[in-house]
Amino acid sequence: MNMLKNELRNQIPNVQNEIKQLIAEKGDQKISDVTVAQAYSGLRGIKAFVCDTSSVSADKGLIIRGIPLNEITHITPEEVFFLLLTSRLPNAEELSDLKKEFSSHLEVPDYVWKILNEMPDDAHPMTMFNTAILAMQGESVFAEKYDNGMPKSEYWEAVLEDGIRLLAKLPTLGAGIYRMRFNKGERIAPNSNLDWSGNFVHMIGLPDETGDFHKLMQLYFMLHCDHEGGNVSAFASHTVASALSDPYYSVTAGLNGLAGPLHGLANQECLKFVLSVRDDFQDVPSEDELKQYCWDRLKNGRVIPGYGHAVLRCPDPRFSAFIKFGQEHIKDDDVFTIVDRLFNVVPGVLQEHGKAKNPWPNVDAASGSLLYYYGLKEFNFYTVLFSISRTMGMISQMVWERALGIPITRPKSVTTDWIKQSV
Numbered sequence: 001m002n003m004l005k006n007e008l009r010n011q012i013p014n015v016q017n018e019i020k021q022l023i024a025e026k027g028d029q030k031i032s033d034v035t036v037a038q039a040y041s042g043l044r045g046i047k048a049f050v051c052d053t054s055s056v057s058a059d060k061g062l063i064i065r066g067i068p069l070n071e072i073t074h075i076t077p078e079e080v081f082f083l084l085l086t087s088r089l090p091n092a093e094e095l096s097d098l099k100k101e102f103s104s105h106l107e108v109p110d111y112v113w114k115i116l117n118e119m120p121d122d123a124h125p126m127t128m129f130n131t132a133i134l135a136m137q138g139e140s141v142f143a144e145k146y147d148n149g150m151p152k153s154e155y156w157e158a159v160l161e162d163g164i165r166l167l168a169k170l171p172t173l174g175a176g177i178y179r180m181r182f183n184k185g186e187r188i189a190p191n192s193n194l195d196w197s198g199n200f201v202h203m204i205g206l207p208d209e210t211g212d213f214h215k216l217m218q219l220y221f222m223l224h225c226d227h228e229g230g231n232v233s234a235f236a237s238h239t240v241a242s243a244l245s246d247p248y249y250s251v252t253a254g255l256n257g258l259a260g261p262l263h264g265l266a267n268q269e270c271l272k273f274v275l276s277v278r279d280d281f282q283d284v285p286s287e288d289e290l291k292q293y294c295w296d297r298l299k300n301g302r303v304i305p306g307y308g309h310a311v312l313r314c315p316d317p318r319f320s321a322f323i324k325f326g327q328e329h330i331k332d333d334d335v336f337t338i339v340d341r342l343f344n345v346v347p348g349v350l351q352e353h354g355k356a357k358n359p360w361p362n363v364d365a366a367s368g369s370l371l372y373y374y375g376l377k378e379f380n381f382y383t384v385l386f387s388i389s390r391t392m393g394m395i396s397q398m399v400w401e402r403a404l405g406i407p408i409t410r411p412k413s414v415t416t417d418w419i420k421q422s423v
């Protein structure tokens, strides 16, 4: 971490000055208007705050620090974390320094496993995961230093310290929850010689003779890392962190949002949908049969999971990266074939249906079929994987928010009477 921290120490004063100057010169210029309809529509499209780690464009999807996602799908989670924080990829020495830092914080405290053991047998894995993170709040360096009068200028360093320690533990925690919750036997201890995704694959204990499952998890953890600042989980964690709640509190807040079926839980819902297609047809249905199946679901007032997006208006490049992986690594698999075939059918159905502004697949449409293929079949676990990765984005955003001294979030709500009288 020393090298990452030093890089940030060098960058932060320049960015602080740049932003101070920007506000001094252009602070009173407008960047957005708000209509009455937007006030009742989840703030959709309102440009109201800044997130520099990544941006999402309607026609290209995720851009990380200026680099379109499809140009960097080969990089590791550790590299993307460095990129999110510093705007550049690490060199070999910096990468090994960061890996070393992660590997010295792999162990999850015993009291966490005890708490998880006491939870109901059918607890949702996301509830277990978030409970565990919240239970570790007492480990927070930020909270301790804040209590001891830490000056504002040091907030970001304490957030980074907490962030690294927490991120290092998440593969251990996720894999341990998987084995505990799905009766897979004893937990497998982390191996400090392995990298983030390699360690996860080692600890989850599924066979991976070809190494392809490791490649998938590396891709998975990289693709889910961040999606600008306005999505439910990022915005929730941003808001909670703005009260100077420490990263354990703030990350849990974000992940509770990720556990919603319209957000991260859509990956579990999506595979559930695909498996219901397979089970109902006892085979891979034709495109016409799939079309009818989707219409029946829509007529019952249900969404097609994995399709649509609040910002995107094109196939999600994260979806495309997963499909490419599947096409390169998977032959003759019913579940993957159904996912591929749905892509030919659903956009047309949603367009004809006429409601969804974006008929294209999002990240959640394909990921589950790949995990399922490699033996990770318990789909209510999938959002935990999303969470392990997305914590990188939340932490990176938090480090910069504290470095830039962004104040407590407090937009103004208005009443319907006020709107009626004022508009």
Ligand code: HAX
Pocket (backbone or CB within 6 Å): 231, 261, 262, 263, 264, 265, 266, 298, 302, 303, 304, 305, 306, 307, 308, 309, 310, 311, 355, 356, 357, 358, 362, 363, 364
């Ligand atoms: N199937 C059916 N109807 C859909 C739809 C879908 N996949 N996507 C949108 N619609 C409907 C909406 O429910 C809404 O209907 P009402 O007017 O009756 O309320 C209408 O189309 C307009 O919605 P929108 O403006 O296009 O979409 P929103 O910005 O409101 O919501 C969602 C975006 C992603 C929540 C939405 O597309 C959806 O529910 N998709 C299915 C769930 C899903 O895949 N979620 C994961 C999104 C990616 C993500 O965050 N992952 O973590």
